Amino acid sequence: MAIAQVSSGAIGPDKDRKWGAPKWVLAAPSIVWYAAFFVVPIVFIVLYSFGTKNAASTSGVPVDLGSFSLQNYQDAFSDVFFKTFRATIRIAVTATVLCSLIGLPVAYFLAFKVSEKWRAILLAMIIVPSFTSFLIRTLAWRIPLAPNGTLSKWLQDWGVLDGPIQLLETQTAVQIALVYNYLGFMILPLFVALDRIEPGLREASKDLGAGRLTTFMRVTFPLAGPGIAAGVLLTFIPMCGDFVTATVLGGADGNMIGAMIDSQFKGAQDWPLGSAMAVMMIGAVLLVLGIGYVVVSIVRLVLRRMRSVTLPEVAR
Amino acid sequence: MTKRPAPISILAPESFRAKLSRRALFQMGGAAAGLAVLAACGSDDEGDSSGSAGTTGGTSASTPEGSVLGDYSNVVNSASGNLAMYTWGDYNDPEIVGALAESTLGVSMKVDYYASNEDLIVKLEASQGTSGFDIVVPTGAYLPQMIQKGLLQKLDMSKIPNFVNVDPAYTSRDWDPNNEYSICKNWGSTGWMWNKTLTGVDSISTWQEFIDVAMNQASGQTAVLDTAPNVAGMYFWANGINWTTEEAADLDAYEAFIVDEFAQHIKAFDSYPSTKIAEGAYTLAMAWNGDARQAFVRIADAGGDPSEWAWALGAPATEIWMDTYCIATGAPNPDAAHAWINWLLTPEVSIKDLNYHGYNSGMKNIDTLLAELIPDIVDADMIFFSDEQVASMQTGAVNSAQERLVDILNKVKAKAAG
Numbered sequence: 001m002a003i004a005q006v007s008s009g010a011i012g013p014d015k016d017r018k019w020g021a022p023k024w025v026l027a028a029p030s031i032v033w034y035a036a037f038f039v040v041p042i043v044f045i046v047l048y049s050f051g052t053k054n055a056a057s058t059s060g061v062p063v064d065l066g067s068f069s070l071q072n073y074q075d076a077f078s079d080v081f082f083k084t085f086r087a088t089i090r091i092a093v094t095a096t097v098l099c100s101l102i103g104l105p106v107a108y109f110l111a112f113k114v115s116e117k118w119r120a121i122l123l124a125m126i127i128v129p130s131f132t133s134f135l136i137r138t139l140a141w142r143i144p145l146a147p148n149g150t151l152s153k154w155l156q157d158w159g160v161l162d163g164p165i166q167l168l169e170t171q172t173a174v175q176i177a178l179v180y181n182y183l184g185f186m187i188l189p190l191f192v193a194l195d196r197i198e199p200g201l202r203e204a205s206k207d208l209g210a211g212r213l214t215t216f217m218r219v220t221f222p223l224a225g226p227g228i229a230a231g232v233l234l235t236f237i238p239m240c241g242d243f244v245t246a247t248v249l250g251g252a253d254g255n256m257i258g259a260m261i262d263s264q265f266k267g268a269q270d271w272p273l274g275s276a277m278a279v280m281m282i283g284a285v286l287l288v289l290g291i292g293y294v295v296v297s298i299v300r301l302v303l304r305r306m307r308s309v310t311l312p313e314v315a316r
Numbered sequence: 317m318t319k320r321p322a323p324i325s326i327l328a329p330e331s332f333r334a335k336l337s338r339r340a341l342f343q344m345g346g347a348a349a350g351l352a353v354l355a356a357c358g359s360d361d362e363g364d365s366s367g368s369a370g371t372t373g374g375t376s377a378s379t380p381e382g383s384v385l386g387d388y389s390n391v392v393n394s395a396s397g398n399l400a401m402y403t404w405g406d407y408n409d410p411e412i413v414g415a416l417a418e419s420t421l422g423v424s425m426k427v428d429y430y431a432s433n434e435d436l437i438v439k440l441e442a443s444q445g446t447s448g449f450d451i452v453v454p455t456g457a458y459l460p461q462m463i464q465k466g467l468l469q470k471l472d473m474s475k476i477p478n479f480v481n482v483d484p485a486y487t488s489r490d491w492d493p494n495n496e497y498s499i500c501k502n503w504g505s506t507g508w509m510w511n512k513t514l515t516g517v518d519s520i521s522t523w524q525e526f527i528d529v530a531m532n533q534a535s536g537q538t539a540v541l542d543t544a545p546n547v548a549g550m551y552f553w554a555n556g557i558n559w560t561t562e563e564a565a566d567l568d569a570y571e572a573f574i575v576d577e578f579a580q581h582i583k584a585f586d587s588y589p590s591t592k593i594a595e596g597a598y599t600l601a602m603a604w605n606g607d608a609r610q611a612f613v614r615i616a617d618a619g620g621d622p623s624e625w626a627w628a629l630g631a632p633a634t635e636i637w638m639d640t641y642c643i644a645t646g647a648p649n650p651d652a653a654h655a656w657i658n659w660l661l662t663p664e665v666s667i668k669d670l671n672y673h674g675y676n677s678g679m680k681n682i683d684t685l686l687a688e689l690i691p692d693i694v695d696a697d698m699i700f701f702s703d704e705q706v707a708s709m710q711t712g713a714v715n716s717a718q719e720r721l722v723d724i725l726n727k728v729k730a731k732a733a734g
Contacts, residue, residue, distance in 0.1 A: 055719070058465055060444045080575075080730040087733055147596030148620055168597055169584045171733075251584035251597075252732035260726065266435045267544070268722040 042282075049073070049275035063271045072276035081260065081277065088257040089284060091171065092239040095178040099186040099235050100228060102179070107190035107227075108220075111197075123191070130184045138177060138248045142168060169251025177245045182238065186231040193227020194220065218307070232292070240285050257281055384684045388663045389478045392420060395652035399423040401451040402430060402439065404639065405588050406610070409672035412665060421659055423652045431587055432543055433458040434722075440467040445646025450653040453501055456638040457712045459491040468497045468642045475654035478661035486638065486678035490711075498640035499657060502606075502675035505636055505701065505709055506546060507629040509593060509608050510534065510600040514624075522631050523554035526602070527578070534600035535581040539592070541602050542585035544721035545712050546635070547574065547728065550602065553633045560713040567717060571724045579731035593625075594618040605629070606674030609698040627698060629705055636709035638678075664689065674699050 024031075047065060049072055054064040075081070110122055129137065144151045147164035155161040167173050197220060205215040243258030250256065257277065264274030401413070413425045430436045433455050440447055440462070454462055462468050473479060479487075479499060486500040508526050512518055515533040520526055527550065530538040540547050545559070551570045552559050561567070586592060589601040590611035595618065603611065605627075612622045641657045643650055659665055663679055667689045670677045676699055679685055683700075686693060693699075701709075 053719075056464075060441055062441070080727045084730045084733050142595065146618075148618055149595065152596075164596055168592075168595070252579075252582045252729065255729055255733035260730065263726055263729070266438050267432060268719065268726060269434055269438065270719075270722075 045275045045278055047275075048271050049279045051272045051275075053270045053272050055269050061271065062269050069272075072272045073280070075273055076276045076280055084255055084260050085257055085277075085280070085284070087171070087255070088240060088281075089288060091175055091178065091256065092236055092242075093288070095175060095182065095239055096186075096232055096236040098179045099183050100190075100231060103183055103186035103190055103231065104224075104228075107187050107194055110187075110191050111194035126184055126187055134181060135244055135248070137181065138245055141173075141177060141249060145173070168249060169253065171250070171254045173249040174246050174254035174256070177249050178239050178242060181242075181245060182235040185234040185238075189230035189234060190224060190227045193224045193230075197223045233289070236289070237285055240281065384681070384688050385663055387681070388481045388679075388685075390662050391477045392659055392662065393475065393655040394420075394422050395649070395655040396422050397424075397649050397652055398426060399451070399649055399652040399656055400426045400428070400449045401453070401656075402428050402436060402447070402449040402644075403451070403453040405429045405431070406607075407453065407639075407673055409669050412660075412669055412672075416665075417656065417659075421652070421655055423649075423656065425656075437462060437465075437467065440644055441465060445644075447644060447646070448648060449644050450647040450649050451656065452642050452644050453639050454498075454642060455712075456489055456491045456498070456640055457714050459498055459640065459642075461714055462642075463492070463497055467645055469645050469647065469650070470496050471499070471643060471657075472650075472654060475651075476658045476661070478658050481661050481663060481666070481679055483678050483680040483682065489638065492640070498642045499661070500678040501639045501641050501660075502670065502673065502677040503636060503638040504605050504675040505629060505705075506541070506549070506602065506604055506634050507608065507627060508600060508602050509589075509611055509625055509627050511624050512626055514599040518626075520600075520626075520628055523550050523634075526550065526600070526630075527554055530600055531578065531581050534598075537583055537599040538581055539584045539586040539589045539598045539601040540582055541604070542587045544718070544725040546602065547725055548721050549630075549635055551578075553630060556632075559633070559635065559710045560715060560717070562715055562717045567720050567724070571727070574724060575727050575731050579728045582728070582732045585725075585729060585732075590614050594620060596620070603627075604675075605698050609674035609695045612695060629701065631708065633708050633710055636706070636711055670699070676700060 048061075048063050050068050050070070051063040051065045052067060052069055052071070053062060055062050057064070106126070110119055114122060143149060145165055145167050146152065147166060147168070149165070152161070152165040156164065167176075201219055201223070202215055205219045210218065241258050242256065243262060246254050246256035246259050250259070261274050261277045261281070264270045264277060268274075399417070407429075408427070413427050417423055417425050428449070430439065436452060436454055437458065440449075440452065452468075459468075473495075476499065479495070482500055486503065487495050492498045508520060510517060510520055510529065514537075515529060517529050517533055520529055540550065548570055549559050551557075551573060552561065552566070555569075557566050583598060584592070586598075586601070587604075588607050589598060589603050590607045591614060592598060593601055593611045594614035608627050612625065612627075615622045615625060641660070643653045643657075647653055660669065661679075663685055666677045666679050667685060670686075671690055671693060674695070676682065686696075
């Protein structure tokens, strides 16, 4: 870790600059963009979540903000809705864990085991599918996996299956499709993190007598930490809000919170309840990530304690 | 067209053929005679001969003496520019919204789809007249709400002379008594389809039997429509309760049954189950009659056996819904919208569209019209119903129970996700 910090002091002092604008000017376009299209809408969603539904409103938004109400949060916490909520978090956590379990070996292989020539080709093979529309990739699943589809018929003809494939319209389908759809977003940051590890560090570990496993566990894996964190963030957060996968493949069983929020806004025209659910979802995602961070920190702390080596005091 | 040149066969793409209007050819001036022959090949498809408002379609010229088509108004007004329609999925013959609209009316259409009336209302309401859609297709019962919110503009009936073709049974309905805002697109009803082989059930003739099969032989393989009133209708019709009830006791009983006893048997909430029926996803599905009719075609296309499947109309009572053509407030091209709606009311276009979507389009004397234009129409019994069946159909209403019904449906969905 110390290696990465060494180079950061190399940038020259401010005196050299002729143009006196503050540094954050470069960030201004994105600040304005996010303020207008992220912060403002979120503020409105939070406001709506305390309002009451007014379907007869002619203002364009069926929400009454006259009276401050916590009723929406009470409704959102009710048993029926909370179930979908829990299911969503469970599916997203499982999919994230699966993504990292599948993604880590692939990234490791790409970073350390493949020749330069093949690496670019293999990386492209991982990235190119992500260029295809998310929706089309998900819809495409319906064709081979249909109970009356070709694959289903072949498997039955060969005696692999007794009956047609019963995968579509289930939670399992959503679970597998989520892993498939987001795997690339896990592999890439992992690969970047692993690829940046100085080969010398791993060689030093070997020279000092560590086996393959020990080297991986105590050198490579900890150094890949930031990549794992980035991969988890890039997969877990969008998975929680994923709406397409559940709608296309899920059926009644694979309902996720994104679809439920959508049905509140559209079907029920209940924007306040939908907003409250959305706010709760954002909160829950942050909470899960926070818990994850604390757990990882504790594990690291404990490991550091256990592995710490106390050098004997040398008398001067 | 006193003398038609003998037709010749050319190999041209359909889209090109449709663009070959006589007008375009005349504009070429001294075009070779061979081109005129070519143009005649396309003449069956074209509707406009001079392009000015109020001309009759070119098709009537070839109508034989004594044809029933002569009893109908056949005005085709031309328009120009783009026309955007927001409608239900798979609800018009693709040729009508594509090449034919372009060649006959001169408008280029863009079509977008919604899954429920609420989706449509949210879209129009939130955009406050800037949605960019010209034509929208709400269900009758939702019109009063939409008119009150100012989402629709009044129709200019002088631009829709073919309105006289509509059967009076489908005009002046409660939701728009003077047809100021809406014209019947088509109407339909609700029933179910089931796979006789996989369920082992030969007959499902009432909503109560539908519920029984869904909870037993087809448990976990049943799809219901993704609209709150239809799911509620299943229970109310099975139990002899008025579909538009606002009684709290009825709604409580419905909620208790559907959430606690029925939800776990549902595989999916699907308003257009035909595609997935063909995939084999369900063995029992609640469906609108036109979609169910398409399902038989799709099952065959997918290599399945349509004879394993059966359709029944809901009984002892079921719904009648009517979808209507309306023009949205702030429509960018109202002229084209009027011309298009008017064109859809010409008998041949109306019947061509009907043959695609499988819903009664409400033309007057439709039996005679159909007998002349498409005598061999398939599954006609899924489009046209007997008088007793029509008498058993109830009109829906958007009333004080609506919100509760949507709430209940959401609970059912959450429960089914268990």
